[in-house]
Structures are given as C-alpha cells and as structure tokens.
Amino acid sequence: MKKLRWAIDGELWELDASTPRTLEGAARAVPGKALPLGLSRGTKLFRPKLFRPNQIDFMQRFMAAPFLPSYTHHLGVTIQRVLSIPVSENWSALLLGQFNLRKFLSSLKENGGGDGVHKRDLKSIGKLFLDKSLYALGFSSEVLLTPDDTLLLSSDSYYDHNSSSIPRKKAVFHHKFPHHNLTVDAAWPALFVDKETGTYWDVPFSMAIDLASLPLDSGLSYHLCLHHNHGSPKQFQGDPIAQVPASLFAGVSAKCAFSYEKNVDIWRSKAQKLKMVQPYDIFLSDPHVSASGTIGAALSANFGESSVRLVEDAEDIKHLSYHNPTLKSTLLGDIFASVSFTAQHGNFQRLVSDLTRFHIRMDFPSGSKFLSGATRLAQDLLNSHQPSPEAVKMICPTTSLSLQQQGL
Numbered sequence: 001m002k003k004l005r006w007a008i009d010g011e012l013w014e015l016d017a018s019t020p021r022t023l024e025g026a027a028r029a030v031p032g033k034a035l036p037l038g039l040s041r042g043t044k045l046f047r048p049k050l051f052r053p054n055q056i057d058f059m060q061r062f063m064a065a066p067f068l069p070s071y072t073h074h075l076g077v078t079i080q081r082v083l084s085i086p087v088s089e090n091w092s093a094l095l096l097g098q099f100n101l102r103k104f105l106s107s108l109k110e111n112g113g114g115d116g117v118h119k120r121d122l123k124s125i126g127k128l129f130l131d132k133s134l135y136a137l138g139f140s141s142e143v144l145l146t147p148d149d150t151l152l153l154s155s156d157s158y159y160d161h162n163s164s165s166i167p168r169k170k171a172v173f174h175h176k177f178p179h180h181n182l183t184v185d186a187a188w189p190a191l192f193v194d195k196e197t198g199t200y201w202d203v204p205f206s207m208a209i210d211l212a213s214l215p216l217d218s219g220l221s222y223h224l225c226l227h228h229n230h231g232s233p234k235q236f237q238g239d240p241i242a243q244v245p246a247s248l249f250a251g252v253s254a255k256c257a258f259s260y261e262k263n264v265d266i267w268r269s270k271a272q273k274l275k276m277v278q279p280y281d282i283f284l285s286d287p288h289v290s291a292s293g294t295i296g297a298a299l300s301a302n303f304g305e306s307s308v309r310l311v312e313d314a315e316d317i318k319h320l321s322y323h324n325p326t327l328k329s330t331l332l333g334d335i336f337a338s339v340s341f342t343a344q345h346g347n348f349q350r351l352v353s354d355l356t357r358f359h360i361r362m363d364f365p366s367g368s369k370f371l372s373g374a375t376r377l378a379q380d381l382l383n384s385h386q387p388s389p390e391a392v393k394m395i396c397p398t399t400s401l402s403l404q405q406q407g408l
Contacts, residue, residue, distance in 0.1 A: 017193050018051055020070045021200055021236065022168060023080075023096055023138030023156040025052025027193040030201070030245045053094040053140045053154075056082040069101075074236075076102030078136075090145075096138035104134055132159035148176040166202070183210045192233075192248060199242045204231025218263050225255045251304025251328075259296025259336075266290060277349045284348045284355060294338045302330045320368050335367030348406065355406040362397035369394050 019027045059065040060082060067079045078098050085093040107128050128134075140154040152172040172185040190206035193199070212223040233248040235241065269287035279285035305328070322331040340361040346354040364370055373394025380387045 016051075017195070019191070019193060019200075020052075020072045021074075022191055023052060023098060023136060024140070024154050024168065024170065025055070027191045027200065028187075028206070030192045030194045030248060052080075053082055053096045053138065056080055056096065057084055057094055070098075075100055078102075087141075091141070091143045093139065093141040096140070098136040098138070100134045100136075104128060104131075107131065135159050150174045179214050181210075181212050181214065184208070189231075190229075191236075192245075194242070194245060197240075197242055199239045200236035201233045201244070201248055202236060203229050203233050203248055205229070216261070218261055220258065220260050222256065222258045225253075227253045227255070249305040251302055253300060253302045255298070255300045257296055257298040259294055261292065261294040263292040264290060273347050274349045279348050281348055284344070284357065287345050287347065289343045291341045292339070295335070296337070297335045298333065300330075300332045302332070304328055337364040337367065338362065346406070352407055355404060357402075357404040359402040361400050363399075364397050 016026045016028055018025055021027065056068050059068060067081050070078045070080055072078075078100050080096060080098045083095040083097070085095060087093055108125070136156065136158045138154065138156045140152070143151040143153075145151055150173070152170075152174075154168075154170045156168040158167065166189065168187070168189060168191070170185070170187040170190075172183065174184075175182040184207075186205070186207040188205045189202040192201045192203060194201070207228045209226040210224070213221045215221060229248060229250055231250060233244050235244075266289040268290075271287075273279075273285065320333045323329070338361065340359065342357070342359045344355070344357040346356055348355040373391045376391040377387055377395060379385075380391065
C-alpha cells in the first residue's frame with residue numbers, strides 16, 4: 001500500500017512491466033484500446049534505474065545471493081550473476097551473465113547416452129561449458145551527465161541464435177525540469193506485453209518522448225507523449241497465437257492528457273507516536289480518514305497504419321473520434337474519472353495489532369462509454385423495458401477493494 005500512487009497511476013498510464021523474457025527484465029505495456037490507457041507510459045513515475053541488473057546487484061550485495069535463478073518458457077531455468085563496474089563517481093556499469101542450465105543438462109544427457117555424468121569424464125564435461133549457445137551477456141550503464149540529466153544505455157547479446165533470442169539495445173535520456181520530467185527513449189527491438197492476454201510482441205524500432213508534470217497531492221497535472229513505431233510487430237516465440245494489437249503497428253501518435261486531482265483529509269490523528277520506535281512503514285504511520293477524486297480528459301492523434309486499426313477498436317468512443325482515410329490519420333478523445341476512500345487506524349509501530357487499513361477505489365476509464373450506457377439505460381426505463389445488461393455494465397466502474405490487518 002505504500003506504493004498506492006503507483007497502483008493508481010498504473011490504471012491511468014501504461015507502466016513498464018517486469019519480465020524474465022529479456023536480460024534487461026522490462027517490457028513496455030501495450031497501449032490500451034481506450035483513452036487514457038493509450039497514453040503509453042507513466043513518465044511522472046520515472047525511476048532512473050534498469051530493472052533486472054540492479055535487482056540482481058542488490059541481492060548479491062545485501063542478501064548473500066551469489067547467483068539468481070530465473071525461469072521462462074522458451075529458455076527454461078537459467079542462472080544469472082552481475083558484475084558491478086564502478087567507472088567513476090558519476091558513471092557506473094553492470095555486466096550481467098546468464099547461463100542456460102536446462103540446455104546444459106539436456107546436452108549432458110544426450111552426449112552421455114542417457115546415463116549423463118556417469119559415462120563422462122571431467123574433460124568432456126568441461127567442453128560442454130565452452131558451448132557459446134549456453135550463455136547470454138547483458139551490459140547496462142548509467143551516466144549522471146549533470147545533477148538533472150541521466151543517460152541509460154543497455155545491450156543484450158544472446159549466443160543461442162533463434163527467433164526468441166535476438167540482440168536488444170536501448171537508450172534512455174531523462175531530464176528534470178522544475179516541476180516536470182522529460183524522458184526520451186529508443187529501443188530496437190522494443191518488447192511489449194499485452195497485460196490482458198500475457199502475450200509478448202517485438203517491434204523492430206520504437207521511440208517515445210514524454211513530458212509530464214510532477215504529481216501533486218491536489219491540483220492540475222498533464223502528460224504529453226510523442227510515440228513512433230517502425231516495422232512489423234512480431235509475436236514472441238512460444239506464446240499462444242493472438243491478434244496483433246492495433247497500437248503496435250507502424251505509425252506516429254501524439255497524445256496528451258490533463259487531469260485535476262483533489263485530496264481531502266476528513267480526519268487525521270494528532271496523537272503522539274511512540275518515541276524511539278521506527279514505524280515498519282513510514283507511509284502507513286499516520287491514522288487518518290481521507291477521500292480523493294480525479295477527473296481528466298485525454299486526446300490522441302495517430303498517423304500511419306495504426307490509425308486505421310485504432311478506429312476499428314475504438315467503437316465505444318466512436319462519437320468522440322475522427323478518421324481521415326486519405327491522410328491515414330485518426331483523432332480520438334475521451335474523459336475519465338476516479339474516486340477513492342481510505343480509512344486507517346494504528347501507527348504500525350508495535351509488533352501486533354497496530355495497523356488496520358481499508359481502501360476502496362472506483363475508476364471510470366471512459367466517460368463516453370459511461371454516457372452511452374447511461375443514455376441506453378434511461379431509454380430502457382422510459383420505455384418500460386428491462387434494463388440491458390450491456391448498458392448496466394457500461395456504467396459500472398472498475399472497483400478495487402483493499403483491507404489490511406496486522407496480526408493479532
């Protein structure tokens with residue numbers, strides 16, 4: 001719950017997802033069909049770190065884990081280790097090595113005539129370790145150009161040459177403006193994941209420019225994104241065959257969203273906390289009752305092959321869209337809203353029974369869909385017809401409920 005804002009923004013913005021499919025360990029989320037889910041990624045949540053290499057480095061340093069196992073369907077069990085290279089005070093690099101344990105054991109069994117290690121000497125076993133196809137190498141570097149500028153570079157190389165083990169490169173530049181974040185990133189190929197089906201897609205080249213205001217407790221914020229895809233998307237080997245998402249086709253999209261958020265403290269405890277006792281979680285150390293609401297609007301302009309397919313997908317917001325077949329361009333717009341309520345008792349300082357927390361959030365991701373459903377529902381009631389299940393479903397918000405209780 002301490003990352004509640006991450007969870008909320010994850011519903012309104014497409015955030016990068018952690019994945020074992022690549023050495024970098026990150027995949028972009030496939031932009032959703034409806035706005036504002038099609039606004040690419042949450043720049044205001046930018047963290048100037050690469051995913052998997054830094055996780056392994058942390059576990060090696062502080063958790064006494066010399067090797068970290070990983071599992072994927074196409075590679076099986078692999079073992080990973082990171083070597084930290086401190087180049088300078090403002091420049092660091094990580095070298096990640098991966099060993100394919102499943103393939104090594106399979107080779108050992110095949111060459112041993114079924115008896116494996118029993119019929120092999122150490123010399124012949126050692127030759128198996130020289131097989132380059134067992135290894136993969138990832139390099140990542142972080143350069144602090146100025147106190148406000150960060151450059152991230154990463155490259156993955158696989159010696160097992162197949163369609164699911166292609167070299168990957170990525171570059172990310174991040175700049176901190178006053179009250180704003182600017183991120184420019186490019187990847188070739190870029191890995192996308194469809195969070196609804198779990199299917200992975202490779203796009204030969206993808207580039208994005210994001211400008212977003214920093215999150216505020218209350219007030220107006222905005223997010224601008226320019227995104228370009230080039231080349232035909234290809235499904236990751238081994239995944240069930242699925243239809244290519246429209247937003248991954250070649251084209252250019254310019255997207256923006258504006259939202260206003262208001263947070264209200266209904267009650268907040270002013271009682272003194274236990275002295276000399278650190279809360280288990282500083283974000284959960286204040287008893288309170290609060291409510292918040294967000295309302296906003298999003299607009300998307302798409303050019304190229306993807307624009308034609310996006311119109312077909314955006315049936316729910318058809319009256320808020322415009323398509324020009326001659327110019328291969330599409331303009332989509334929508335509004336969205338979210339309301340939440342939180343109640344907490346306890347400071348989370350004691351060993352037991354010092355935290356009880358309740359949280360509920362209701363999201364209305366598409367205002368046009370809500371209005372369309374409300375209109376159909378009103379017509380059914382006026383005509384003395386039974387309300388349509390589709391209309392009821394269109395006006396119902398996406399609701400999440402959370403209850404936390406520290407052990408008694």
